[in-house]
């Protein structure tokens with residue numbers, strides 16, 4: 001049995017993220033601490049992303065307030081798939097208990113750096129390229145008008161060194177006609193690794209057709225935000241890329257079973273979680289056998305790291321349970 005505690009946190013993003021979903025300024029979540037009878041401690045993070053279909057923060061708080069304490073392993077693996085961020089957090093805390101070398105190097109060498117959206121990329125681009133050894137970068141589209149973004153894109157690729165791969169993420173905000181324009185350009189310029197979620201999840205068939213009509217990869221993200229959606233999209237014929245956000249995907253064990261059951265082309269992606277959730281997600285990504293795709297866990301600092309004791313302060317200054 002495992003006694004556990006939780007604390008709700010709010011951390012301002014150092015660089016607010018502008019996407020088709022809107023402007024994201026504060027990452028809110030819950031840190032959980034599991035303690036085994038022999039004193040071992042395991043940490044986990046509930047990092048909701050409701051616009052991707054996960055539970056909301058308030059739903060996760062109510063779930064934590066109603067969950068038994070102490071917990072059994074059975075109760076952890078019985079958490080409903082209605083709470084995928086909670087499933088990830090409790091299973092990863094359970095696994096964290098057994099991690100001998102918690103400080104084992106996890107930071108990926110092959111990662112994708114998320115560039116500032118739109119024209120904001122240009123003032124800092126040279127510094128970002130100089131500071132990052134990776135050759136994979138990601139840039140959000142479907143935020144400004146197509147005309148504006150096509151102009152910015154031309155300027156951007158002129159500034160990128162040879163050999164750089166770019167991922168374009170529309171967060172489901174393009175029309176079919178706009179997707180075809182981007183894909184035609186991508187096929188011609190050969191710098192785009194894939195276009196992520198060009199259309200909304202409701203248009204899987206249309207994205208499948210685009211994947212047949214163009215050579216540039218298409219990656220599903222919002223369409224495959226949890227285990228049930230991954231399996232459904234595969235069974236409906238999707239053989240393109242699956243962007244997996246472990247922290248909102250649901251059961252870790254369930255994800256392992258899926259990638260063993262189906263030959264999935266996975267790209268692991270962050271939900272701008274804190275270091276607690278990041279470690280668990282990166283451990284899982286390291287287990288995934290295919291290594292060709294850069295991890296969507298750019299080393300950029302999402303948070304102001306001038307407060308390294310934030311977790312300790314959280315634990316001593318607030319008691320949610």
Ligand SMILES: O=C(O)CCC(=O)C1=CC=C[C@@H](O)[C@@H]1C(=O)O
Nearest residue numbers: 019112114138269270271296297
């Ligand atoms: O996947 C990556 O390279 C970084 C993470 C990332 O792009 C995202 C994280 C969280 C919310 C989203 O707007 C965005 C995405 O859509 O993938």
Ligand SMILES: [Mg+2]
Nearest residue numbers: 169171196221
């Ligand atoms: Mg995405």
